Amino acid sequence: MxxxxxxxxxxxxxxxxxxxxxxxxxxxxxxxxxxxxxxxxxxxxxxxxxxxxxxxxxxxxxxxxxxxxxxxxxxxxxxxxxxxxxxxxxxxxxxxxxxxxxxxxxxxxxxxxxxxxxxxxxxxxxxxxxxxxxxxxxxxxxxxxxxxAYGELPDLIGAEKASASSGHGGDPLTSVGLYFYPDLLRPDLVRPSPTGARIKDMSISGFSTITYDGAKIQVPIEALEATETGAFGCDPTLCSAETxxxxxxxxxxxxxxxxxxxxxxxxxx
The missing domain is CATH 3.40.50.10310 (Creatininase)
Incomplete structure (x- = not known):
């Protein structure tokens, strides 16, 4: 071969x-x-x-x-x-x-x-x-x-840690990046994702959804309206090269x- x-x-x-x-x-x-x-x-x-x-x-x-x-x-x-x-x-x-x-x-x-x-x-x-x-x-x-990877993480690192670290800007991609190309990441900029974003007086629950009366409703929003850091619903500080x-x-x-x-x-x- x-x-x-x-x-x-x-x-x-x-x-x-x-x-x-x-x-x-x-x-x-x-x-x-x-x-x-x-x-x-x-x-x-x-x-x-x-x-x-x-x-x-x-x-x-x-x-x-x-x-x-x-x-x-x-x-x-x-x-x-x-x-x-x-x-x-x-x-x-x-x-x-x-x-x-x-x-x-x-x-x-x-x-x-x-x-x-x-x-x-x-x-x-x-x-x-x-x-x-x-x-x-x-x-x-x-x-x-x-x-x-989202499905595998709970068994690999524990359900509690996976729940906290998983999300856009967190696991799995940040940990995979720390393993593959650590020199390209900026550890000095890592911080938990912001919370509480709202649009038109509605709570943003995802990159394309708001929450109303406990239900997720799809709406036409953009990522920057959901988070100013690009990370959402996760804590990237928990990511690691080992993971x-x-x-x-x-x-x-x-x-x-x-x-x-x-x-x-x-x-x-």
Whole structure:
């Protein structure tokens, strides 16, 4: 098995020889938005590195796995207000994914898995993966990293700590960042997320919701209206590189397991 993992580093001849119909291709996706005033905006950095960890683990189990270039810009959502952020419309993201799938399918590369790090990408991923299943029998799972991580954290660090540290700008991404690229974070800016934000005399309960009479109601608000620090509903001071390492290992095991047990065997209709 060739030692190169990133498709961008392969020569065209190496790609012909190794990225065959038997190979698995991971497509990392993320965003460039506010991740908390203490963390780098590009969560695609973590998605890309997680895809690499999954590929390495899968290769260790004998499955030829490669990582496609990361899609760094996420679908537009309430984080479009992030200063310096760059997002793209759902229509643009759908078109981009359509073209990527089309290129891979043309060359017989049909064992594909998405490694996603941004909630705003989910609608486009759902639309495109359904379309390609219907028109070409292509069955592409998508591992939404942070959604999976939220479910794993209570068992990994304890339910009480996970409840306090989990949220946008906190766990899992801050801990994963402290593990992957600690030099890019600003520990001096870390502080608990602000509380009590209101809009039109209503209590903000999330990045797109208010609370009325105990019920969450969706409203058209932007992230900056919910929190001035980019963190919401969590205490980032509880995040750590140790938690990040534990999470990365667990996410890599889950992702590689899915690759080896299912994707590599072919999921086509």
């Amino acid at each position: 060739i030692h190169k993992i990133r498709m961008a580093e392969l020569t065209s001849e190496e790609a012909r020889q190794h990225v065959t119909e038997d190979a698995v291709v991971l497509l990392p996706m993320g965003s460039l938005e506010d991740q908390g005033i203490h963390a780098p905006m590009g969560d695609y950095l973590a998605a890309d590195l997680m895809a690499l960890e999954i590929a390495k683990t899968a290769r260790g189990r004998g499955v030829s796995t490669f990582v496609a270039p990361v899609v760094p810009f996420g679908g537009k959502d309430f984080f479009d207000s992030s200063h310096g952020g760059i997002s793209i419309s759902n229509a643009t993201l759908v078109a981009l994914l359509d073209d990527i799938f089309g290129c891979l399918n043309r060359h017989g590369i049909r064992k594909v898995m998405i490694v996603n790090g941004h909630g705003g990408n989910v609608p486009a991923i759902t639309e495109v993966t359904l379309r390609w299943r219907q028109k070409a029998g292509l069955f592409v799972p998508s591992m939404y990293l942070w959604q999976v 990040g390492e534990t999470l990365v290992k667990r996410l890599a095991a889950i992702g590689a397991g899915l690759v080896c047990d299912h994707v590599a065997k072919g999921l086509h209709d």
